[in-house]
Amino acid sequence: MLGSLVEHVRTAAFLLFAADFWKRLADGLKVLFATIRMLLCRLVKGQKLPSPSQSDCCIQLPPDVYKRADPLLYAQYYLMAQGLAVTWDNPDIDIFDGAAPVTGALQPAHKYRVRVRVWNGSYDAPAVGVGVALSYLSFGAQTVSHTIASTAVNLGAKGTIDCPAYAEFSWITPAIGGHYCLQAQLSWSDDANPGNNLGQKNVNVAEMQSPAKFAFTVRNEASVARRFLIEADCYGLPKLQPCVPETPPGEGRGERPRTRLAESKARWAKALREQAYGHFPVPDDWSVRIVPDTLSLQPRQEAEVAVEIEARDAAFRGSKAFNVHVFTIGESGSRDMTGGVTLTATKG
Structure with a gap:
């Protein structure tokens, strides 16, 4: 009886080993064929084959094989x-x-x-x-x-x-x-x-005493003099929509379902259409005064910026958020964001 039990355990262990072996072999062949396919596609298209750097141990794996967290x-x-x-x-x-x-x-x-x-x-x-x-x-x-x-x-x-x-x-x-x-x-x-x-x-809240007054500091952390531009908008995070499954274009008509990459690109495109910078100006019924709205600072120099926010409608009650963004201005006129604050004016 004991000998029969040992033989059954040995057989089971062998089968498990064989199954794992074939799985590993299949995974290895998948990587090999994916790499060969990538290289052949590049050769057909006339693209230059990748040459590994001195720090690389081998060729780079395709993105569908090598997964990275984000x-x-x-x-x-x-x-x-x-x-x-x-x-x-x-x-x-x-x-x-x-x-x-x-x-x-x-x-x-x-x-x-x-x-x-x-x-x-x-x-x-x-x-x-x-x-x-x-x-x-x-x-x-x-x-x-x-x-x-x-x-x-x-x-x-x-x-x-x-x-x-x-x-x-x-x-x-x-x-x-x-x-x-x-x-x-x-x-x-x-x-x-x-x-x-x-x-x-970075949020600051103030009661509106006609107007609501804020102050913050801008500092030049660079080793050279820089020019700054400060401007405001009224962007706020959109309300989350219910999580319902989307039907990708072509699905249900025999076409291949949309990939995750295509879905991600579509979401980015939608966000740029609906939430692009510059689409959320300060409304006409509000006044936002920034003093100064442009300034030049020497290295490590600081300057205080004052912001006054006022509702043109004296009957307004509630709260309103304003984003104040600080940009550095390059010699060519380019703008790089260096920081900002969100200010909330309230009136009971």
Whole structure:
């Protein structure tokens, strides 16, 4: 009886080994054939074959074989570079005083809880141990950064139960009162898109005393003199639509379903149509005065900018958010965003 049992166990182990062997062989052949197909396509099209650098151990794998994670959060600098309007009230950075969310000015020497939400842009690759570093700037644009703390999160692939992941921080504000800007920086060694790893939360709220008055600092962090332009808009995050399955073009008519890449490109195109920078000017029934709206600063020089916001309708009650963006102006007239703030004027 014992001998028969041992023989059955041995047979089962052999079958498992054989199944794993054939699976590994099939995966290896898939990679080989995909690589050969890529090279043949390049030869047919007359394209130059890739030559590995000295640091490469072999040829580069096609993107359908090598999967990379893409940790990300709402990243204003990246989104603006794509031509999209942004708000500085970051939806992925939340500040709590105990259990209550905080939206106004922060108290000096007070303990707050900060929560950072981290997403993954990849459907296929998780990321274990994504670094999340939290720091703060004094209120304004291009001001000095101060480290708070850092931690790590385990991030699942897009659409899984572990995406998004959350990083929690405890922060005691400086003893000097005022409003501070929080920055969350993600780090991942093999990031598919490191450009979407920096998010900023910078909001100030003031009661309108005809008008509502704000002030913030612009600092030139460069080693050369730079010219700055400051302008306002009224962009706000759109309301989330219900999650309903989309029917890609051609589906149901015998055509091949749309790929994830095609779907992603379509979403970006839609966002650019509906949320492009410049499509959200200050309404005519509001007045926003920025003094100064242009300035030149020497290296490490700072200047205070005053903003006055007023509703032309004296009967207005409620709140209204305004984004104030700071750009550096190049010699050719090019504009690069260097920071900004979201200001909320309220009237009871």
